[in-house]
Amino acid sequence: MITVKELTPIxxxxxxxxxxxCKKNKKIICKALKRSLLVSLWFxxxxxxxxxxxxxxxxxxVSWRWGNIFYVAIGSFVISLLAKAWxxxxxxxxxxxxxxxxxxxxIQDLLNRPGCRYPLVVLxxxxxxxxxxxxxxxxxxxxxxxxxxxxxxxxxxLVVGVAxxxxxxxxxxxxxxxxxxxxxxxxxxxxxxxxxxxxxLLAALFGVLLGFPVLRLRGDYLAIVTLGFGEILRLIxxxxxxxxxxxxxxxxxxRPGFFxxxxxxxxxMIYMYYLMIGLVLLTIFMVNRLQDSRLGRAWLALRExxxxxxxxxxxxxxxxxxxxxxxxxWAGLIGVVFAAKTTFVNPAxxxxxxxxxxxxxxxxxxMGSIVGVICGALILILLPEYLRALSEYRMLAFGAxxxxxxxxxxxxxxxxxxxTYCFQGRKNAAALQDDE
Amino acid sequence: MMxxxxxxxILDVSGLTMNFGGIRALDHLDFxxxxxxxxxxxxxxxxxxxxxxxxxxxxxxxxxxxxxxACPQSGKQTRLNxxxxxxxxxxxxxxxxxxxxxFSQMTVLENVMIGRHCRTHSLILGAIFRDRKTREEEQETVxxxxxxxxxxxxxxxxxxxxxxLSYGAQRRxxxxxxxxxxxxxxxxxxxxxxxxxxxxxxxxxxxRQIRDEGHAILLIEHDMKLVMTLSDxxxxxxxxxxxxxxxPAEIRINRxxxxxxxxxxxx
Ligand SMILES: Nc1ncnc2c1ncn2[C@@H]1O[C@H](COP(=O)(O)OP(=O)(O)O)[C@@H](O)[C@H]1O
Ligand SMILES: [Mg+2]
Numbered sequence: 048m049i050t051v052k053e054l055t056p057i058x059x060x061x062x063x064x065x066x067x068x069c070k071k072n073k074k075i076i077c078k079a080l081k082r083s084l085l086v087s088l089w090f091x092x093x094x095x096x097x098x099x100x101x102x103x104x105x106x107x108x109v110s111w112r113w114g115n116i117f118y119v120a121i122g123s124f125v126i127s128l129l130a131k132a133w134x135x136x137x138x139x140x141x142x143x144x145x146x147x148x149x150x151x152x153x154i155q156d157l158l159n160r161p162g163c164r165y166p167l168v169v170l171x172x173x174x175x176x177x178x179x180x181x182x183x184x185x186x187x188x189x190x191x192x193x194x195x196x197x198x199x200x201x202x203x204x205l206v207v208g209v210a211x212x213x214x215x216x217x218x219x220x221x222x223x224x225x226x227x228x229x230x231x232x233x234x235x236x237x238x239x240x241x242x243x244x245x246x247x248l249l250a251a252l253f254g255v256l257l258g259f260p261v262l263r264l265r266g267d268y269l270a271i272v273t274l275g276f277g278e279i280l281r282l283i284x285x286x287x288x289x290x291x292x293x294x295x296x297x298x299x300x301x302r303p304g305f306f307x308x309x310x311x312x313x314x315x316m317i318y319m320y321y322l323m324i325g326l327v328l329l330t331i332f333m334v335n336r337l338q339d340s341r342l343g344r345a346w347l348a349l350r351e352x353x354x355x356x357x358x359x360x361x362x363x364x365x366x367x368x369x370x371x372x373x374x375x376x377w378a379g380l381i382g383v384v385f386a387a388k389t390t391f392v393n394p395a396x397x398x399x400x401x402x403x404x405x406x407x408x409x410x411x412x413x414m415g416s417i418v419g420v421i422c423g424a425l426i427l428i429l430l431p432e433y434l435r436a437l438s439e440y441r442m443l444a445f446g447a448x449x450x451x452x453x454x455x456x457x458x459x460x461x462x463x464x465x466x467t468y469c470f471q472g473r474k475n476a477a478a479l480q481d482d483e
Numbered sequence: 484m485m486x487x488x489x490x491x492x493i494l495d496v497s498g499l500t501m502n503f504g505g506i507r508a509l510d511h512l513d514f515x516x517x518x519x520x521x522x523x524x525x526x527x528x529x530x531x532x533x534x535x536x537x538x539x540x541x542x543x544x545x546x547x548x549x550x551x552x553a554c555p556q557s558g559k560q561t562r563l564n565x566x567x568x569x570x571x572x573x574x575x576x577x578x579x580x581x582x583x584x585x586f587s588q589m590t591v592l593e594n595v596m597i598g599r600h601c602r603t604h605s606l607i608l609g610a611i612f613r614d615r616k617t618r619e620e621e622q623e624t625v626x627x628x629x630x631x632x633x634x635x636x637x638x639x640x641x642x643x644x645x646x647x648l649s650y651g652a653q654r655r656x657x658x659x660x661x662x663x664x665x666x667x668x669x670x671x672x673x674x675x676x677x678x679x680x681x682x683x684x685x686x687x688x689x690x691r692q693i694r695d696e697g698h699a700i701l702l703i704e705h706d707m708k709l710v711m712t713l714s715d716x717x718x719x720x721x722x723x724x725x726x727x728x729x730x731p732a733e734i735r736i737n738r739x740x741x742x743x744x745x746x747x748x749x750x
Contacts, residue, residue, distance in 0.1 A: 333611050340610030341603055341621070348586050348597045355584035358540055360572035360601025360664050369607065465590045468625060468641060 079131040087124035094119050133455055175324055179317045187320045191388065193428040194323035195381050198330045200408040200420040202377025207406065208414035208463075209338060210370035211350025212262075213270040215402055216277030219257075220250040220375035222284065222397035224382020229297040229392045230290075239303035243383045250379025254372035262367045265353070277402055284394040296393025300386050319388055326384070330377060335417060337373070339466055346370055347415070400442075404428075407445050411452055413459025422460055493518050493555050493668055493699055494539075494576070499548035501531070501538055501723075508534040510723040512548070516668060518555040521690065521700045523710040526720035527743060532703045533581055535720075536670050540578050541568040552576055555667055555699075573601045577666035579657040581673045581703070587646030591637055591656055594645050595628035598663025628663055635659045635689060651682040655689070662693070669693065671702045675709055687713055711735070719743065 098115040102108075179187035199221065206214045224246035231237040231245065261272045284291045291297070302315045303322060310318060337343050345366045348356045357363050386392045404427065412423025431441050452459065492515035501509035508531045516522050524532050537543040539550060541563065552574055553560040563571055577598075586594050603624060609617035632638050635655040640648065645656060654674055661669055671690070675683045687709060694700055704710050710717065711731045719727040719734060721743040727734060734740055 336613060337607070337610050340617075341600060341605050341624070342607065342610050344589070344593055344597055345600055347589055347593075351586040351588055352584050354542060354568075355580065355586065356597070357568040358542070358572060358578055358580075358584075359597050359660060360569045360577075361597070362567075362569050373607070465588075465593060465642075465644070468592055 075135065079128060079135075083124050083127040083131065086127040087120045090123035091116055091120050130455070137455070176321075179320050184313050184316050188316050189429065189432050191316070191320045191323050192432075193425055194320075194327050195384060195388075196405065196408060196428045197327050197421050197424040198323075198377055198381050199405045200412065200424045201330050201334050201417065202374045202381075203405050204409045204412075204415065204417075204420045205334065205337065205346070205377075206370050206374035208409050208416070208420070209343065209350065210346040210367065212367060212370060213266060214273045214371070214374070215270045215399070215406065216257075216273035216275070216280075217374070217378055217405055218397045218399070218401040219273075219277040219280040220254060220378035221382045221385070221401065222280060222394070223250045223253050223375075224379030225386040225392045225396070226284065226291060226297075226382070227379070228383040228386040229300050232300055233297060239301065239383070239387050243380060246383035247376045247379040250382065251372040251376040254375030255368055258368045258371040262364060262371070274399065274402075277397075277399060281394050281397050284397070291394070294393060294395070296391060296395075298391045300390045300392065302390060303387050319384075323384065326380065331417060331421075338415070338417070342366065342369065350415075403445070407449060410449060411460060413461045413463060416459060416461050416463035419459050419461035419463070490517055491553055491558065491560075492516060493553050494701070495549075495551040495553070496539070497549045499535070499538060499550065500546045501534055501543060502546045508723050509538065509545070509548075512720070512723070512725055514718050514725060514728065516699055516701055518667070519694060519697060519699055520716065521694055521702065521714045523714035523717045524701060524703045524720065525705070525707075525710060525717060526726075530720040531723040532720060533672055534723075536578060536672055536703070539563070539571075539670065540576065541566055541571045552668070569601065572664050572666070575666050576668045576670065577661035577664040578670035579654070579661055579672055579674060581676070583653050583657060585645040585653055585656060585660070587644065589645060590641065591632065591643050591645055591648065592625070592628055592641040594656055595631055595659050595663045596624050598660040599624045599628060601664055628659075631659045631662050634662075634692070636685070651678045651686075654678065655686070658689070658693075662698075666698060668699045668701065671700060671704075673703050673705065675704060675706050683709060 095116075098119055099112050101110045101112055103110065178190060199217075203214065203217050206212050206217070227246040227249045228237075228239065228242040231242050237245070257273070257276055261269060261276075264272060285294050287293070302310075303318065305318060338346075345356070345361050348359070348361065349363060349366060353363060385396070389396075408423040408427050409420055410423075411427060412421070413419025427445075431444075494516040496515065497513045499509050499512040500507065510531075512535065514522075524535070526532055534543065538545045545564065550563040551560050552563050552571075554575055561574055563574070563576075566574070586597065589597070603620050605617040605620055609620075629638065629641065632641060635658055637648075637652060637656060637659065640652070645653065648656060654677075658669075658671065658674065674690070675686055678686060683706065690700060690702070690713060702710075702714065714731060717727075717729065717731055717734045718725060719737070719740050726739045726743055727737045729737070
C-alpha cells in the first residue's frame, strides 16, 4: 500500500529546488528545455500558414498577424515541457513503486480507508439526493443525463474494461431498449415499469444473438463487426417505416408513472432524476459484485491472455457471451429510460457518436474501475454542458483527451485495483476481507 | 517392466502428426505416460516438443493421430482430439507455458484462483446475490489456492501482482495455477529455464513432492542434470520424431541420442 505521504502532492517550489539540486537532474532539465525549444519552433513553422497569414478574399488583402507566433511558441513550449516533466515523474514513481504490490489512486485509497469510506459515501449520497432541491430542475435534468451515461459506461465497462472485448456497436443495444419501450407502448400500451425489464432482457437477448457469430473474432476484427452491427441496426430503424416509422421516429411516449399519479413537468423531471439515482446505485452494487466474483476474475483473465485462460479450464465462449449480454442488458435498461425521458425516439439518437462517447467514458475513466467510469461520465457529459464554448469542439476535445490519456495515463484516470486478501499462514487461515 | 505394462496408461498418444503448411512439426509420434510417473521429453530446439504440448492440450488441432486420456481413479478413457482446451483441463490434464503466460495484472492469489474456475460453478446470480453456496465456494477457492501457494513457496506474496514476481517465482506460480485445476497429469514446459542453481534445486524438490502426492508429470527440459535425476523415463525427440525412449541410464548411452545432440560426427 502507498503511504499518505507519497500521495499528497508535493509543494511545487520545494520540488523544483530539489529538482535542481543534483547534477543529473540539471542535465535532464537542460535536455528537456532544448527539446521543448525545438518543438515550439517546429510548431511555429507548422502553424505559420494558418495562424499568421490571414487572407481576406473579399477585400483581396493579406494581413500578417505576427503576434500569434508568440502565443504558439510559448504555448507549445510550455505544453511540451509539462509533458516531459510528467513523463519523467511517471518513470520515477514507476521505479519507486515496482516493489510495492498494488497501486491505488488517491480516491481509491480514500474509499478503501475504513474511516473515510462511510463519511465520503454518505456525503456523496446526501449531495446526490438534495441536488434537485439545491439547484434548478434544469440542472437536475442535465444530471439525469449524466447518470444515464454512468450506467451506460458501467455496462460497457464490463465488456470493454473487464472482459477486454472492444465493442464499438454498444449504442445498438441502447436503441433496442429505447425502441422496445416505444413500440410496446405504441402497440400494446405497456407502461414504463413493465417495459423496463423487457427492454433490458431484449437487449441482452440481442447481445447473445450477436455474440454467437462474432465472438470467435478478436480485437480489431470484433470492433469492426460490432461497429457494423450498430450501423446496420440504425439503418434498419431508419428505413423500415412499417416497423419503426423511419426517420420521423415515435413520439408521445409516456413518462414513467408513479402509482397513477399525475405529475407536472417539473415533478416528472425530478422523479426521473431520483429514478436514475436508484438505477445507478443498483448498477454499482451489481457490477461491483460481478467484478469481484468467479465470473469477474474469469473476465479479467480473458482480457489478459486468452490462451492461458482457456488452458486453465475457462470456457471462453461462454463467459464472453455472458459479458456481452450483461453489458447489453444495461444498455437496454437505459434505452427504456431514455425513451421515457425524451418522450420521443428516432434513429438519429443512436449514431456511432453515442458509442464513441460511451467508449471514451470507459477509456478516460479507467478500464475496469467503477469509480473511474463514474468520474469519466461526469467529466465527459457535464463539461460540454457547462462549457458551452467547448461543446463546439467536442469531438476535437475527445480526440485530444484520448490521445493524451494514451500517452500519459494509459490505465485511465482511476485505474482499477485488485482486491487483496489477508493471509495468515497455516491451513484454512486465509480470511476473505469483506468489501462492504 | 512387466508390472508397468499391465497398467493402462493415463495418457496414450499414437501416430500423432502435426503439419504447419509444408512443415511437419510432429511425425507419427507414439508414447504413453503411466500414473504417478515422471516422464521427461527432451530434444534439440525446434524438435516439436512445445508443439506436442499444444496438440495435447487442444490449442492446436493435430493433423492426424489419436490422443487418449484415462482417469487413474475411474479408469474412464476419453479421446481428446476434438475437445476444446478448457474441456481437456476439466478432464484432468493441466499445463504450464514455456514463455510464461501468467495474468500479470492480477494478483498471485487471483492467478491461482483462476485455476479453480473449472472446479467451481457459481455464475451471474450467485455473483449478484452472494448466497451461502457461493460464499462457501468462494471461501473454499481462497483456502485451496492458499494451500497450493504455500506448497510452492509463494505464500508471502499472495497480494503481489503476478507481473512483479521474479522469474523463478513466476515459473512456480504457473505450476501452482496448473495444480489448482486438480490435474492427475501435469505438463511442464521448460520449468527450470532461466532459474539459478538454488531455484532449480527447489524446483526438483517441488516436482518430486507433486509426484508423491499422486500426480503424473510430463516434463520438457533442457537441463540434463535435472532430467537425469528426476525422471523415471525419458522420451527423446528430433525433427518431430521419437528417436529413443528409456530410463535415464539407457538414454545416456543411446547412440541415436548422442548423434542428435552432437551432430552427425558426434557418435
Ligand atoms: N504455429 C506455428 N506455425 C508454424 N510453424 C510452427 C508453429 N509452431 C511451431 N512451429 C514449428 O514447429 C517446429 C517445432 O517447434 P517447437 O514445438 O516450438 O519446438 P521445441 O519446443 O521442441 O523447441 C519449429 O520448426 C517451429 O517453427
Ligand atoms: Mg519449446
